[in-house]
Amino acid sequence: MGRVRDYSEIVQRLRALPRREWHLQQAGKIWGYPFFYLRRRMDGHAPTILLTAGIHGEEPGSVEGALRWLESGEWAKWEVNWFVLPCINPYGWERNQRRNAQRRDINRQFRNVSDCPEAELVKRLVKDRRFLFTLDLHEDVDATGYYLYELRQEPPFVGERIVKAVSRVIPINHEKVIDGSQTTGLGLIRRASSVETLKRRRRWPMAYHLFFNCTGHILGSETPIHFPLEQRATAHRAALRTALQAIAGRRR
Numbered sequence: 001m002g003r004v005r006d007y008s009e010i011v012q013r014l015r016a017l018p019r020r021e022w023h024l025q026q027a028g029k030i031w032g033y034p035f036f037y038l039r040r041r042m043d044g045h046a047p048t049i050l051l052t053a054g055i056h057g058e059e060p061g062s063v064e065g066a067l068r069w070l071e072s073g074e075w076a077k078w079e080v081n082w083f084v085l086p087c088i089n090p091y092g093w094e095r096n097q098r099r100n101a102q103r104r105d106i107n108r109q110f111r112n113v114s115d116c117p118e119a120e121l122v123k124r125l126v127k128d129r130r131f132l133f134t135l136d137l138h139e140d141v142d143a144t145g146y147y148l149y150e151l152r153q154e155p156p157f158v159g160e161r162i163v164k165a166v167s168r169v170i171p172i173n174h175e176k177v178i179d180g181s182q183t184t185g186l187g188l189i190r191r192a193s194s195v196e197t198l199k200r201r202r203r204w205p206m207a208y209h210l211f212f213n214c215t216g217h218i219l220g221s222e223t224p225i226h227f228p229l230e231q232r233a234t235a236h237r238a239a240l241r242t243a244l245q246a247i248a249g250r251r252r
């Protein structure tokens, strides 16, 4: 498949972020593409948020949502540290294809050690880190409206509040079953299922790896792809803003 986007545009936007605030680091090169992550350290005692995007290359609103969040400067309102993976699958993003150069869905390679370089690099980057919560940005090519995954063992949950905030930006998917998963009927898929149930799944998404190693609170934001890019990116930003308000709380 040919290229429909140019990764150097992402790199330019990342390099344009204020350098005193954001440390842009290259973790390696995969399929010829530099793999970037960003850190912002406020204070060693403040909690850290993990924001990830672009694991699926045909979901451009995901990367756009992360970039616009970074460019907005809105992050300065919260006293938290940041760890950001703005585009996990540059090869797929340039070609608008879900999978990487090996034709693998990177988001299914997290259970065991794999030969998928993107998954292994993410595992290495998050190793021994703890996050207050993680937010992974996705898009759904079939969905009629927005929905959210929340994986957490016990209250407090924040999913309802996030979906409500996002509903001011984009319509919500009210189906009872989305992508094979039972929902609350209000655009929320809550996986409070037992650890044993999660462990039975053969192919782990990145969320499971993070849940078992790095955090007790996983969020996954899914925008419907048939809406304008601007609106989808705004929806992801609303999800992140609301998660920060609900979980990180204190504003500067």
Ligand SMILES: [Zn+2]
Binding pocket: 056, 059, 137, 138, 139
């Ligand atoms: Zn996805």
